[in-house]
Amino acid sequence: MRGQIALLLLLFFSLSCSRAREDGPTGSPLSIRVVARGEIEVTWTPPRPAGEAEGQVPDVRYSTAPLTAETWGQAPAVTPWLPVTVEGAPKLRSVLPGLAPVLHYVAAASPGTGPGISPVATVLPLRETVLHGRLGGYYFGHAVALVGDVNGDGYGDLLVGAPWSDEGMEARRPRYARWARALLRRVGIPLHGARVGAAYLYPGGAGGPALHPAWTLLGKAEGADLGGAVAGVGDLNGDGYADFAVGIPGHDTELRNEGAVAVYFGRPGPLPSEPDLFLVGRFRDESFGSAITGGDFNGDGYADLVIGAPGSYLGEVNAGAVFVFYGGPTGPSSRPGSVLLGKTFDGLFGSAVAAVGDVNGDGYEDLLVGAYEGVADPRATGAAYLYYGGPQGLAPAPALTLRGHAWGDQFGAALAALGDVDGDGFADFAVGAPKNDEGGEDAGAVSVYHGGPRGPLPEPRTILIGPGPGSQFGAALTGVGDLDGDGHAGLLVGAFAAGGAEEGAVFLYRGGAAGIERRPALTLHGRHPGAHLGRGLAGGGDLDGDGRPDLAVGAEGDPSRGPQAGAVFLRY
Structure with missing residues (x-):
């Protein structure tokens, strides 16, 4: 895999307990929210270029080591994905439970004809x-x-x-x-x-x-x-x-x-x-x-x-x-x-x-x-x-x-x-x-x-x-x-x-x-x-x-x- 990888540190410091908020790298179809200690909610907004098939499952992976083209194949995939509707838009969502309180790197393989990796979100699960x-x-x-x-x-x-x-x-x-x-x-x-x-x-x-x-x-x-x-x-x-x-x-x-x-x-x-x-x-x-x-x-x-x-x-x-x-x-x-x-x-x-x-x-x-x-x-x-x-x-x-x-x-x-x-x-x-x-x-x-x-x-x-x-x-x-x-x-x-x-x-x-x-x-x-x-x-x-x-x-x-x-x- 090729392409630039941008590293964005997201500590998900939501400023209101009553209002959930999703965060993710700017321009990425990936958004991430820490919903509980050691639990990360990953939401995927399917891109819709002309001719793309409906229901495509994204290739999203996570690891405690930095995600690069060289380490991509060894990283576990985010699964299963469940369909959800957020503000009227169809999305896919998965939850990573039981993660240790250390940094976790989450990224998606960029869709389309050219291979690459989306901006990498670095997540530190905090309460x-x-x-x-x-x-x-x-x-x-x-x-x-x-x-x-x-x-x-x-x-x-x-x-x-x-x-x-x-x-x-x-x-x-x-x-x-x-x-x-x-x-x-x-x-x-x-x-x-x-x-x-x-x-x-x-x-x-x-x-x-x-x-x-x-x-x-x-x-x-x-x-x-x-x-x-x-x-x-x-x-x-x-x-x-x-x-x-x-x-x-x-x-x-x-x-x-x-x-x-x-x-x-x-x-x-x-x-x-x-x-x-x-x-x-x-x-x-x-x-x-x-x-x-x-x-x-x-x-x-x-x-x-x-x-x-x-x-x-x-x-x-x-x-x-x-x-x-x-x-x-x-x-x-x-x-x-x-x-x-x-x-x-x-x-x-x-x-x-x-x-x-x-x-x-x-x-x-x-x-x-x-x-x-x-x-x-x-x-x-x-x-x-x-x-x-x-x-x-x-x-x-x-x-x-x-x-x-x-x-x-x-x-x-x-x-x-x-x-x-x-x-x-x-x-x-x-x-x-x-x-x-x-x-x-x-x-x-x-x-x-x-x-x-x-x-x-x-x-x-x-x-x-x-x-x-x-x-x-x-x-x-x-x-x-x-x-x-x-x-x-x-x-x-x-x-x-x-x-x-x-x-x-x-x-x-x-x-x-x-x-x-x-x-x-x-x-x-x-x-x-x-x-x-x-x-x-x-x-x-x-x-x-x-x-x-x-x-x-x-x-x-x-x-x-x-x-x-x-x-x-x-x-x-």
């Missing part, structure tokens, strides 16, 4: 769960994190932030007020403005994540924005359980908007309502807790906690700061072991932070800090600063400063550790610039940097451009691990404002020996105006214990439970 915000106006899914195994049951867990929830205020309102607010929500009038916030922990299990949270943390004051940032931070105290943190950037103590972070240590039993460690900002409008990450920067075996405070004026006004709390047998101290300072007035250093792995091969994890309004010159392109780890912790000065390309790019607004994209043994990372104009005004862009023995180069290996004006591609990023088993890590990019009505979109890019591919292997679109699909992203955790990385995509404006109730779409 889907959709979690919804309880009421309108919660913005559930604004932040999501796959936080590791908090309770030691062998399954990863999911943390979701809903920073505009007012659930913590409901009990304080008079009964008539609660009734009136519930009625307004029921008729579709969103109620928000209190911005008290909430965070929800969903445990994983053999059947996937639970549909209801096992633990809930509610804000206690208006404007707290609890859940504006959530993060798994590793094992801070070395007890073998994953720990997590919830940002409360609008928290008030003696001043206003100093911010705070609630840290919880994992344990085998129920989590307490009060945090194991409660850290508070020091200055008015510091917004301490706007960004959180964790990693072992001094190589002592304990994870370290990193907290961004982009409004801090320890240096210049609103230059921003990052506080590092080093882990130990009893967890981190309440006093930071390192403080990194922004240098640019209104630079917002610390608006994003990411533990990016070992980018220079010295055995220590490194830290990337975003300052999306800051650079060393007045262009305000945004910047990202790379700090190397070492036996004493993080270096006080950045080893590398990365800059945006044009004024207002907001380069550094989102950061992501990718793992090893190209298989060279060094960690790689990505930086988002959601207001970059290369693809149109505010289309957005993402720059991918590769580690090496001397660290990353100042110029990106790959630049990905947003799909069109206003998309804000790169406002959220996450590494997804090795989804397809090829040994290369991938990248998930959110463009929450994409679409004519800000439905949002998410783009999946595969890694390879040459780096991140420039064309997305998969694009997912929001289905509701203002859904903001892709506002929150998380990848790489394992919710069902099958050894494969899972994905979480937040749509903070999803209206399924009321306007701006929000939702999180999980694939595992």
Whole structure:
């Protein structure tokens, strides 16, 4: 057999449980849908060139190895085929049951006089769960994190932030007020403005994540924005359980908007309502807790906690700061072991932070800090600063400063550790610039940097451009691990404002020996105006214990439970 073979990765990330959707390579008579775990439904639309006989059975084959002309004869055929009618058109359908949770290649022998193979669909059978915000106006899914195994049951867990929830205020309102607010929500009038916030922990299990949270943390004051940032931070105290943190950037103590972070240590039993460690900002409008990450920067075996405070004026006004709390047998101290300072007035250093792995091969994890309004010159392109780890912790000065390309790019607004994209043994990372104009005004862009023995180069290996004006591609990023088993890590990019009505979109890019591919292997679109699909992203955790990385995509404006109730779409 001859002919070009196009490879299209289809993860079949259906965004609605109630509406089945068929997918397949563009222009192919073959469409494929994952209908259950390990079960793939294959539908064939018979081509009808002049003179073709009715009822022709297609030659469709599948394999766990790539399908080529040379391997075609050894691949099993898809059979039996049953006639069905879809939207008035006659089709043939078959189901491949009991497939193992690895990649499967499906293709058809091209009909007609010239031999060839249709575009090859690469299928990874995954399950889907959709979690919804309880009421309108919660913005559930604004932040999501796959936080590791908090309770030691062998399954990863999911943390979701809903920073505009007012659930913590409901009990304080008079009964008539609660009734009136519930009625307004029921008729579709969103109620928000209190911005008290909430965070929800969903445990994983053999059947996937639970549909209801096992633990809930509610804000206690208006404007707290609890859940504006959530993060798994590793094992801070070395007890073998994953720990997590919830940002409360609008928290008030003696001043206003100093911010705070609630840290919880994992344990085998129920989590307490009060945090194991409660850290508070020091200055008015510091917004301490706007960004959180964790990693072992001094190589002592304990994870370290990193907290961004982009409004801090320890240096210049609103230059921003990052506080590092080093882990130990009893967890981190309440006093930071390192403080990194922004240098640019209104630079917002610390608006994003990411533990990016070992980018220079010295055995220590490194830290990337975003300052999306800051650079060393007045262009305000945004910047990202790379700090190397070492036996004493993080270096006080950045080893590398990365800059945006044009004024207002907001380069550094989102950061992501990718793992090893190209298989060279060094960690790689990505930086988002959601207001970059290369693809149109505010289309957005993402720059991918590769580690090496001397660290990353100042110029990106790959630049990905947003799909069109206003998309804000790169406002959220996450590494997804090795989804397809090829040994290369991938990248998930959110463009929450994409679409004519800000439905949002998410783009999946595969890694390879040459780096991140420039064309997305998969694009997912929001289905509701203002859904903001892709506002929150998380990848790489394992919710069902099958050894494969899972994905979480937040749509903070999803209206399924009321306007701006929000939702999180999980694939595992």
